[in-house]
Amino acid sequence: MLTVKTPEETLALIEEQFSCLAACEQAPLAAALGRVLAEEIRAAEYVPDFDRSTVDGYAVRAADTFGCSASIPAIFTLQGEVAMGESAPPLQPGHCLYVPTGGAIPAGADAMVMIEYSEDYGDGTIGLSKPAAPGKNIVFRGDDVQPGQLVLPAGKKLAAQDLGALAALGWAQVPVRAAVRVGVISTGDELVPVEETPGPGQVRDINSTVVSALMQRCGAEVTCYGIVRDDRRLLRRQVEQALAENELVLLSGGSSVGMKDATCQVISELGELLLHGIAIKPGKPTIIGKVGNKPVVGLPGHPAAAFFISHLFMRPLLYRLQGRRTVSYQLPARLSEKLSANDGRTQYLSVSLEQRGGEWWACPLRAKSSQISNLAATDGYICIDRDTEGLAAGALVAVTLYSAE
Numbered sequence: 001m002l003t004v005k006t007p008e009e010t011l012a013l014i015e016e017q018f019s020c021l022a023a024c025e026q027a028p029l030a031a032a033l034g035r036v037l038a039e040e041i042r043a044a045e046y047v048p049d050f051d052r053s054t055v056d057g058y059a060v061r062a063a064d065t066f067g068c069s070a071s072i073p074a075i076f077t078l079q080g081e082v083a084m085g086e087s088a089p090p091l092q093p094g095h096c097l098y099v100p101t102g103g104a105i106p107a108g109a110d111a112m113v114m115i116e117y118s119e120d121y122g123d124g125t126i127g128l129s130k131p132a133a134p135g136k137n138i139v140f141r142g143d144d145v146q147p148g149q150l151v152l153p154a155g156k157k158l159a160a161q162d163l164g165a166l167a168a169l170g171w172a173q174v175p176v177r178a179a180v181r182v183g184v185i186s187t188g189d190e191l192v193p194v195e196e197t198p199g200p201g202q203v204r205d206i207n208s209t210v211v212s213a214l215m216q217r218c219g220a221e222v223t224c225y226g227i228v229r230d231d232r233r234l235l236r237r238q239v240e241q242a243l244a245e246n247e248l249v250l251l252s253g254g255s256s257v258g259m260k261d262a263t264c265q266v267i268s269e270l271g272e273l274l275l276h277g278i279a280i281k282p283g284k285p286t287i288i289g290k291v292g293n294k295p296v297v298g299l300p301g302h303p304a305a306a307f308f309i310s311h312l313f314m315r316p317l318l319y320r321l322q323g324r325r326t327v328s329y330q331l332p333a334r335l336s337e338k339l340s341a342n343d344g345r346t347q348y349l350s351v352s353l354e355q356r357g358g359e360w361w362a363c364p365l366r367a368k369s370s371q372i373s374n375l376a377a378t379d380g381y382i383c384i385d386r387d388t389e390g391l392a393a394g395a396l397v398a399v400t401l402y403s404a405e
């Protein structure tokens with residue numbers, strides 16, 4: 001009998017049953033883009049490590065500028081200039097020091113007056129025409145980052161700006177996760193490879209390509225094992241090999257109840273069946289099993305369903321194995337047509353996006369899960385809550401984008 005779970009229960013099961021299987025390795029900072037951080041990064045230093053000016057101007061004691069104005073400037077003796085990349089001498093009473101943007105603030109100074117509010121009298125004195133409050137135009141030591149502060153969480157996929165934070169803190173080598181290896185197998189007597197012309201009753205293998213591409217885009221190292229006939233012994237052998245060589249094995253086809261459906265049997269023979277069926281359309285006949293600590297998943301055969309299930313559940317599963325956080329990006333859009341009420345189930349609908357008059361419109365694709373044309377047109381999906389009484393045309397919906405990793 002099928003044990004069917006809701007999408008939420010399925011995600012919870014993935015969290016519970018599986019854990020990170022990817023080793024930690026060191027990557028040079030410049031090669032760390034797009035890699036997954038293996039550890040959280042906490043600062044060991046202050047950033048900046050010294051008080052710095054945010055403007056070109058004069059470092060002063062703020063109190064010395066109080067009450068000055070354009071008509072009655074405050075007069076200071078010019079003590080000199082702070083050079084970039086060098087420390088500043090202490091500020092003497094009644095003096096000012098020229099400091100460029102990013103230069104060090106001298107001890108004794110507590111404000112910067114912008115050069116725009118100064119006049120150089122040419123006799124060694126400077127007139128300042130704008131009072132400055134203490135702290136004005138200064139970034140103090142540790143204003144940006146304090147020692148011990150969390151800078152990047154473990155599991156984050158490193159973006160260019162993250163590398164900047166790591167550079168600031170001196171992380172020339174970054175602890176990252178190795179890629180998770182994923183084995184992809186297509187099953188079905190009717191399947192032929194892409195380069196062949198299908199004979200009567202045959203179709204080309206679509207899922208190997210789609211599932212591999214999606215997993216690859218999510219950072220996996222994919223091995224494609226091609227097509228396996230609907231034969232339990234052959235399938236078992238292929239799954240065993242894939243399990244030996246990968247951390248995750250994804251099969252497609254043969255996951256519904258049927259004489260020829262061998263996936264379920266093979267998983268139960270090799271390990272433990274955790275789930276058979278997700279209460280979701282498209283994609284109900286999905287199997288999740290566990291052999292040792294590795295997941296083996298039977299995806300639905302219909303290509304659109306295989307893609308959808310991969311996006312919804314295999315991406316989080318892959319990320320779980322890689323210790324990576326799952327982030328989804330949503331785009332607010334208006335519904336292009338009315339949708340009728342749910343049958344008490346959370347409903348997922350693939351949509352294509354169109355921009356009209358500065359707004360995004362989500363156009364539901366109401367095709368069967370087997371239709372390829374719709375698979376190619378799809379940009380994302382909307383999720384309609386089980387309690388929703390249908391949605392009017394023009395209603396605001398959140399489209400989860402397929403393009404975002």
Ligand code: AMP
Nearest residue numbers: 186204205206207253254255300301302
């Ligand atoms: P199954 O889950 O094996 O019952 O397959 C359901 C439907 O999906 C059938 O029409 C299969 O021909 C089709 N199908 C299964 N696997 C693939 C694949 N790799 N590429 C294209 N179509 C497939």
Ligand code: MG
Nearest residue numbers: 187188253254
């Ligand atoms: Mg089949």
